[in-house]
Amino acid sequence: xxxxxxxxxxxxxxxLQLGAIGRHSDTGVWRTAFSPEWVAANETVAxxxxxxxxxxxxxxxxxxxxxxxxxxxxxxxxxxxxIDSQCPGGRYDGALGIIAGMVAVSALYAQFGPPRRTLEVxxxxxxxxxxxxxxxxxxxxxxxGRAGPEDCNVVHDADxxxxxxxxxxxxxxPKRIGETVRDDIAAFIELHIEQGPVLEDAGLPAxxxxxxxxIRQTEVTLYGTSNHAGAFPMDIRNDPMAxxxxxxxxxxxxxxxxxxxxxxxxxxxxxxxxxxxxxxxAVTFTIDARxxxxxxxxxxxxxxxxxxxxxxxxxxxxxxxxxxLDHPACQSDPHLLTALDTAAAKMxxxxxxxxxxAGHDAQQMAQICPVAMIFVRSFEGRSHTPEEFSxxxxxxxxxxxxxxALYDLAY
Amino acid sequence: xxxxxxxxxxxxxxxLQLGAIGRHSDTGVWRTAFSPEWVAANETVAxxxxxxxxxxxxxxxxxxxxxxxxxxxxxxxxxxxxIDSQCPGGRYDGALGIIAGMVAVSALYAQFGPPRRTLEVxxxxxxxxxxxxxxxxxxxxxxxGRAGPEDCNVVHDADxxxxxxxxxxxxxxPKRIGETVRDDIAAFIELHIEQGPVLEDAGLPAxxxxxxxxIRQTEVTLYGTSNHAGAFPMDIRNDPMAxxxxxxxxxxxxxxxxxxxxxxxxxxxxxxxxxxxxxxxAVTFTIDARxxxxxxxxxxxxxxxxxxxxxxxxxxxxxxxxxxLDHPACQSDPHLLTALDTAAAKMxxxxxxxxxxAGHDAQQMAQICPVAMIFVRSFEGRSHTPEEFSxxxxxxxxxxxxxxALYDLAY
Numbered sequence: 001x002x003x004x005x006x007x008x009x010x011x012x013x014x015x016l017q018l019g020a021i022g023r024h025s026d027t028g029v030w031r032t033a034f035s036p037e038w039v040a041a042n043e044t045v046a047x048x049x050x051x052x053x054x055x056x057x058x059x060x061x062x063x064x065x066x067x068x069x070x071x072x073x074x075x076x077x078x079x080x081x082x083i084d085s086q087c088p089g090g091r092y093d094g095a096l097g098i099i100a101g102m103v104a105v106s107a108l109y110a111q112f113g114p115p116r117r118t119l120e121v122x123x124x125x126x127x128x129x130x131x132x133x134x135x136x137x138x139x140x141x142x143x144x145g146r147a148g149p150e151d152c153n154v155v156h157d158a159d160x161x162x163x164x165x166x167x168x169x170x171x172x173x174p175k176r177i178g179e180t181v182r183d184d185i186a187a188f189i190e191l192h193i194e195q196g197p198v199l200e201d202a203g204l205p206a207x208x209x210x211x212x213x214x215i216r217q218t219e220v221t222l223y224g225t226s227n228h229a230g231a232f233p234m235d236i237r238n239d240p241m242a243x244x245x246x247x248x249x250x251x252x253x254x255x256x257x258x259x260x261x262x263x264x265x266x267x268x269x270x271x272x273x274x275x276x277x278x279x280x281x282a283v284t285f286t287i288d289a290r291x292x293x294x295x296x297x298x299x300x301x302x303x304x305x306x307x308x309x310x311x312x313x314x315x316x317x318x319x320x321x322x323x324x325l326d327h328p329a330c331q332s333d334p335h336l337l338t339a340l341d342t343a344a345a346k347m348x349x350x351x352x353x354x355x356x357x358a359g360h361d362a363q364q365m366a367q368i369c370p371v372a373m374i375f376v377r378s379f380e381g382r383s384h385t386p387e388e389f390s391x392x393x394x395x396x397x398x399x400x401x402x403x404x405a406l407y408d409l410a411y
Numbered sequence: 412x413x414x415x416x417x418x419x420x421x422x423x424x425x426x427l428q429l430g431a432i433g434r435h436s437d438t439g440v441w442r443t444a445f446s447p448e449w450v451a452a453n454e455t456v457a458x459x460x461x462x463x464x465x466x467x468x469x470x471x472x473x474x475x476x477x478x479x480x481x482x483x484x485x486x487x488x489x490x491x492x493x494i495d496s497q498c499p500g501g502r503y504d505g506a507l508g509i510i511a512g513m514v515a516v517s518a519l520y521a522q523f524g525p526p527r528r529t530l531e532v533x534x535x536x537x538x539x540x541x542x543x544x545x546x547x548x549x550x551x552x553x554x555x556g557r558a559g560p561e562d563c564n565v566v567h568d569a570d571x572x573x574x575x576x577x578x579x580x581x582x583x584x585p586k587r588i589g590e591t592v593r594d595d596i597a598a599f600i601e602l603h604i605e606q607g608p609v610l611e612d613a614g615l616p617a618x619x620x621x622x623x624x625x626i627r628q629t630e631v632t633l634y635g636t637s638n639h640a641g642a643f644p645m646d647i648r649n650d651p652m653a654x655x656x657x658x659x660x661x662x663x664x665x666x667x668x669x670x671x672x673x674x675x676x677x678x679x680x681x682x683x684x685x686x687x688x689x690x691x692x693a694v695t696f697t698i699d700a701r702x703x704x705x706x707x708x709x710x711x712x713x714x715x716x717x718x719x720x721x722x723x724x725x726x727x728x729x730x731x732x733x734x735x736l737d738h739p740a741c742q743s744d745p746h747l748l749t750a751l752d753t754a755a756a757k758m759x760x761x762x763x764x765x766x767x768x769a770g771h772d773a774q775q776m777a778q779i780c781p782v783a784m785i786f787v788r789s790f791e792g793r794s795h796t797p798e799e800f801s802x803x804x805x806x807x808x809x810x811x812x813x814x815x816a817l818y819d820l821a822y
Contacts, residue, residue, distance in 0.1 A: 194642060195641075195642040196638075196639060196641075196642025196643050196644070197643065197647060198642075198644065201647070213641060217687050217688070227607075227792060227793075228606050228607060228769060229674065229676035229678060229699045229701075229768075230607075230624060230626065230674060230699075230701050230767070230768030230769040230770070231605060231606040231609075231767075231768040231769050232608065232768070232792060233607070233608075233609065233671045233674065234663075234667045234671070234674055235667070236612070239663070241659065241663070241676075241678070241680070242659075242663045242667075245657075245659035245660040246656075246660055248652065248653075248659075249657055249660050252645075252650070252652070255645050256645045256646070256653075259645070259646065260646065263640065263641060263643070263645055264645070265640035265650070265688070265689075265690055266652045266656070267652070267682060267684075267685060267686050267688065267689045267690065267691055268685050268686065268687050269680050269681075269682055271677075271679065271680055274679050275678050275679065276676075276679050276699055276735070276736075277628070277678065277699050278678045278795075279678065280678055283680075288640045288641075288687055288688050290640075290641050324687070325687075357639070357640075357641030357642040357643070358639060381638060381639075381642065383642070
């Protein structure tokens with residue numbers, strides 16, 4: 001019998017146990033990187049690992065590893081996610097991926113003994129950037145060599161504490177962060193809540209993620225001429241708000257017309273000076289536009305730039321754009337997708353394939369190894385809030401797929 | 412010879428003299444109601460009045476009057492404007508109307524002796540609302556019975572000083588503000604800078620204002636559902652920013668299509684919570700929409716409401732609207748318009764007729780007497796800034812029209 005058995009009660013206990021650390025309101029958590037709550041949560045995971053007979057160690061980047069040593073030498077099969085939360089976040093975002101890994105790897109070890117290839121569960125550090133806004137994906141970036149000692153002094157939290165100082169406080173040595181890099185990982189599979197409503201709409205407990213979307217956030221400032229709202233005729237205005245409205249309608253309408261999985265969001269908009277009776281001098285706004293297909297993403301970004309240029313020229317405005325964030329799409333590894341599809345079929349978990357519209361640690365990990373993800377259905381698609389919730393049976397369904405795939409890859 | 416002579420040098424001296432009181436940067440002024448600078452500016456006007464042989468008195472609302480007593484009894488012919496400024500404002504907005512009145516009435520007295528009907532120049536108090544934001548048109552409202560003792564304790568400046576306390580500080584008794592009301596004014600003519608570019612475009616020094624526009628400012632909040640910018644497909648969003656963009660394009664485009672004198676401005680827009688990667692929960696914005704024709708204004712406001720309703724329904728949004736300001740249009744008196752047209756022709760000042768897109772004290776005064784206005788060309792249409800400027804020859808042209816009209820009405 002090679003079907004791993006998953007203990008639903010254990011999954012629920014772990015969700016509640018981790019959710020109690022840094023608890024915020026009834027069902028939320030507030031657990032920022034290197035804080036006492038973060039240290040306590042990792043120590044809880046470490047205890048789970050030791051209790052399950054796994055080897056436990058921290059790396060120099062702030063990540064915790066629980067290792068089921070393989071009988072053969074060679075690169076590891078890794079699963080996990082992040083333990084830090086939004087401020088406040090819910091019990092599931094990140095945490096569920098660590099719980100899933102611990103439950104799956106412990107169950108495999110208990111039920112089938114030591115694996116052939118080493119299996120590791122990682123609790124990654126500061127994915128959200130909720131304490132250090134410019135340090136999102138800190139732990140996974142350290143693993144792939146994209147966070148160095150020079151970053152430790154220039155990245156600060158809202159209280160002015162550097163991430164290096166926060167690391168020292170939590171018992172890490174920022175000078176050694178370069179040692180975090182790994183070149184011995186054969187695969188990374190991350191289980192995460194969906195954070196959107198697609199699975200709920202489809203009536204499915206879980207999905208296999210075949211790509212993580214390209215995310216580009218662009219800040220645009222349109223400059224016009226500030227004048228009296230009453231005394232300046234429309235035909236000679238250079239009104240950046242009129243330009244903004246056209247551009248916002250255009251870029252949102254473009255994504256609406258493209259349909260899934262294209263998305264475009266304008267979350268931020270500041271007119272200057274902002275008076276009711278003053279034609280603005282400038283309007284600054286952001287465009288967050290995502291598509292998992294590289295060609296479609298490029299076509300979309302080019303269309304935005306063309307529209308901004310056209311509207312600005314026609315309305316006598318000037319503009320500046322700067323790309324604040326640009327994470328190219330990350331395609332899941334075909335062999336891992338096959339392993340996940342096979343695992344879902346074997347465990348009789350109905351799944352669909354979808355792209356992730358959110359960024360994940362797996363995107364970083366893709367720079368050093370093949371990656372893939374499993375999504376678990378989110379209640380009403382909510383996330384980044386204490387109201388975030390996934391049914392226990394959906395969590396278990398996702399963990400079954402993970403466990404069976406890990407068995408396939410490592411046993 | 413019944414053509415009043417206007418001394419350009421005197422006009423320039425007065426502009427510079429008043430501009431030195433509360434001077435801000437090279438060419439600006441910062442002169443808020445009841446401040447020491449405001450008191451000093453009024454005292455300067457009072458001295459001009461006494462030097463010209465006029466009777467000088469303050470009323471109980473904070474307005475200063477310089478009176479050229481008529482030979483006959485009966486209601487007065489009044490001119491003037493406001494002496495308070497924006498923070499900072501320029502030398503011309505308001506001040507030029509007082510200077511024009513002083514120059515015109517003094518010149519008429521010097522050249523033609525006492526008038527048949529009493530002529531008065533008024534320096535009005537707190538038109539801008541720049542110190543007391545909810546007390547705009549304070550002096551003219553007191554004159555028409557729309558500012559009472561009950562207002563004196565509830566209106567405060569940014570430092571928490573009540574307008575009543577500020578009045579006491581400047582030597583006025585807030586309990587007596589009800590006595591400011593006048594019922595013996597036969598006409599009010601206000602000279603003011605245009606604050607827009609219409610005269611500059613037309614190549615004319617001055618205009619006769621046949622109406623002050625209807626001004627309505629509405630605050631709108633569109634409510635949708637906040638969600639993850641990546642994980643929520645476009646087709647199931649309730650995005651208030653998408654709704655705002657459509658409404659903003661629609662209302663601005665409507666005014667553009669109507670053409671002069673319709674104007675619509677969106678100066679203020681705040682998405683909540685405002686994050687780059689979050690579909691906003693709500694967007695609050697203002698619509699400032701103006702038209703001097705009552706029917707056209709109503710049609711425009713109705714069209715805005717219909718559009719908001721249609722967009723909100725289609726996008727699954729709810730909304731609230733509240734009218735923050737609603738000043739119906741004020742038509743100039745036909746007899747005063749004839750007097751001004753005749754005066755312009757007599758003084759050989761080329762003028763056009765236009766509507767005022769800005770609000771003015773004359774709008775308040777219209778509640779107790781016939782009103783009309785003269786506009787003087789503004790350099791690049793600038794106002795509410797130290798860069799505000801009108802050529803001396805244009806100021807003199809406007810004052811010539813004013814003086815000739817006052818002669819016609821009062822001599």
